[in-house]
Amino acid sequence: METKNIAGNSVSFTEDGYMSDMNEWNEDIAKELAKEENIELGDLHWKLLNFLREKHAAGVSLTIRSVGKSSIVDIKGFYGLFPGGPLKLATKIAGLPKPASCV
Amino acid sequence: MKKIIILGAGTAGTIMLNKLRKALPRDEWDITIIDQHKTHYYQPGFLFIPFGIYNREDVIKAKADFFPSGVNVIFDETDRILPKENSILMQDGTVHKYDYLIIATGTQTRPEETPGLKDKLWYKEIFDFYTLEGALALQNFIKRWEGGHLVMNIAEVPYKCPVAPLEFVFLADDYFTKIGIRDKVKISYVTPMSGAFTKPRATKMLSGLLEEKNIEVIPDFYLEGVDNDKKVIRSYDGREIAFDLLTIVPVNMGSEIIERSGMGDDLFFVPTNKYTLRSEQHENVFVLGDAANIPTSKAGSVAHFAADILFENLMSVIDGREMHAKFDGHANCYIETGGGKGSLIDFNYETEPLSGTFPLPGIGPFGLLKNTRMNHYGKVMFRWIYWHILLKGKEMPIDPLMSMAGKCKNC
Known part of the structure; x- marks a missing residue:
């Protein structure tokens, strides 16, 4: 656990660099x-970040496929907005935990 | 008479059927199991078929052989669940009422979800090993193959038995080494995840093994489609990987029954409370095994552990008590690593696979996250345990909840 000052807020992060409390998040x-x-x-981007935060708060596990079905963007569009690892990047910026993929 | 229906007679449904029939008086409880198929597959055995270690007869038995007496068995196609009417509608129009429903409809591979996958190379140079047909077709191909680029790809998460594709590449390395063509075979492990596995300690151990066996790992590859003419797989971010032999874990989704019933999430898995195993939507519906959306492995061991918890909670609900049993996501997987060795991982929702030893009264201990001969024997022995003890819902010397005994946090 690490605390950083971001845009005037004290924000805590997990060891993999994701925010540890989604309620500390704001747009800045x-x-x-x-x-x-x-x-x-x-x-x-903002529509997607809010979509992911809503889904996560409702206890839904997030997948790239579900974003593709969100009617905000298709999967290719999602990659275009967050190049490289779209779900990993988008959840990070949305203040959510690292997506739990398969165990 | 009160009625319980179990939908699905795979590993989860069969275990539950045996437990419930034993526990509930026959003059008060009518128990029915419904499935469209009559054959029970020992799915962990599919992995060994491509290499000729197992064959068809090693992995199939009649489902009915594992049902207790005093239950109603319906082998027919289900159209949908009508949860508001506490009913199951069959495709022929028959309706079956229930007081309690246990959904155990599992997960299915859906190759048609990926463009170009089920096309002209399907079962010619592209194979899955999650179906008996796929595993047998792959066996036929491998027998005659003279080498090239073997690409093992996972199309989507979650998928059934997360360690199976790893075991497949380990066994492939072993097989091609034994027949003397390993130098003509390049093996790549292409995954949408960020590494060979997702939990740090297990990834470390498995990555070491992959490197040692000269198996290349290509992470963060999310499959968009297959080009049959160019013989490449393509990712959404535009990367292409050429293959000579493609073995694939197709997209996994819940049953079409769940889809038709409108009871699933976007992959048709049923929203389920991860602790109580009761449906999030319906108080008289429970979900066991791969059909649930709970965040743990889709695997028989999980269904087996979860069955004990579901049983407790269903009994509480029947008696009008609070549900007190809490599932922890316990999974326990033997991993074949080739050369007659194996590894073992044991974990739950909160605790990642750790090293140490796994005590098993009378047989163990087995080495956790270690590559040993004993672990391989564990896997071999398991087939007998599966048919004779596990499916029949008999007591196993393993707790349903994960134990820290023998595990080591800091080594």
Whole structure:
């Protein structure tokens, strides 16, 4: 656990670099986290971040496929917005835990 | 008479059927199991078929051989569950009422979800080993293969038995070494996950083994489609990997019955409370095994451990008590690593696979996260245990909840 000052907020992170409490998140923090990943947040980014936060809060496990069915973007579009690892990057910027993939 | 219906007679449904029939008086409880298929497959055995270690007759038996007496058995196709009416609608229009329903409809591979996968190379140079047909077709191909690039790809998570594709590449390395063509075979392990496995300590151990066996790992590869003419798999971010032999874990989804019933999430797994194993939507519906969306492995060992918890909670609900048993996501997997050795992992929702030893009264201990001959024998022995003890819901000398005994946190 590590605490950093981001956009005037004290924010705690897990050892894999994800925020440990989604309630500490706000839009200014998201902008800073996105900047670290060289992403500038546009309308679609924000829609996706809010979609992921809502789903996570409802206890749904997040997958790239479910984003593709969200009617916000298709999977290719998701990759376009968050190049490389879209779900890993998007959850990080959305202040959510690292997506638990398969065990 | 009160009625319980178990939908699905695979590993989970069969275990539950045996437990319930034993526990509930026959003059008060009517128990019915419904499945469209009559054959029970020993699915852990499919992995050995491509290499000619097992054959068809080693992995099939009649489902009915494992049912207790005094239950109703319906081998027919289900259309859907009507949860508001506490009923099951069959495809021929028959309706079966229940007081309690246990959904055990499992997970299925859906190759048609990936463009180009089930196309002209399907079962010619592209195979799955999650079906008996696929495993046998692959056996036929491998027998005659003279080498090239073997690509093991996982299309989507979650999928059944997360260690199986790893075991497959270990066994392939062993097989091609034995027949003397390992230098003509390149093996790649292509996964949508960020590494060979997701839990740090297990990944470390398994990555070491993969490196030692000269198996290349290509992580973060999320499959978009297969190009049959170019013989490449392509990811959503535009990477291509050429193959001569593609073995694939197709997209896994819950049953079409769940899809038709409108009771699933976007992959048709049933939203289930991960501790109580009761459906999130319906108070008289429980979900056992791969059909549930709970965040643990889709595997027989999990279904077996979860069965004890589900049983306790169902009994509480029947008696009008609070549910007190809490599932911890316990999974226990032998991993074949080739050369007559194996490894063992034991973990749950909270605790990642740790090293140490796994005590098993009368037989063990087995080495956790270690590569030993004893672990391989554990896997071999398991087939007997599966048919004779596990499916019949008899007591096993392993706790349903994970134990820390023998495990080592800091080594």
